[in-house]
Amino acid sequence: MTPTPLNGRALTLLRAVAAGRAELGAGSEPDLRIDGLLCSVQPTAHALTHAGLVRPVRAVAPGQWVPAELTAAGAQVLELDSAA
Template identity: 60%
Template structure:
């Protein structure tokens, strides 16, 4: 992912850092914030593939889990 994050991507990372998000355990994850599905699937997947976001629990494939930032994700928000 580019060093420059969009405002939306930063907002998504802040929501995850605040414990307000869930992510699916899959190769192409989906994100919910405050219980609502995030419609920007492309950014969600970019954040996950860049290693910035991950599920807290590795449930079954496609299952929802609380989301957390990786150390790299936390560093981008610092």
């Protein structure tokens, strides 16, 4: 389920993930780092992950960090935003 509508912060996070600049921390609530810095809008990062727009590239143990990637749905959201 996609959060509707996505605000500018959420779209910025999706763009950072698409650019390969993001990592997800494994745990019950996946935290997000951009360029190695903890994201200041973790509730938005959690919502994007729970909505199925962002995912880790592979499973890791809790407490570890792994690169993040867009799902097909996340890529579609960015394409629709670019077209608007």
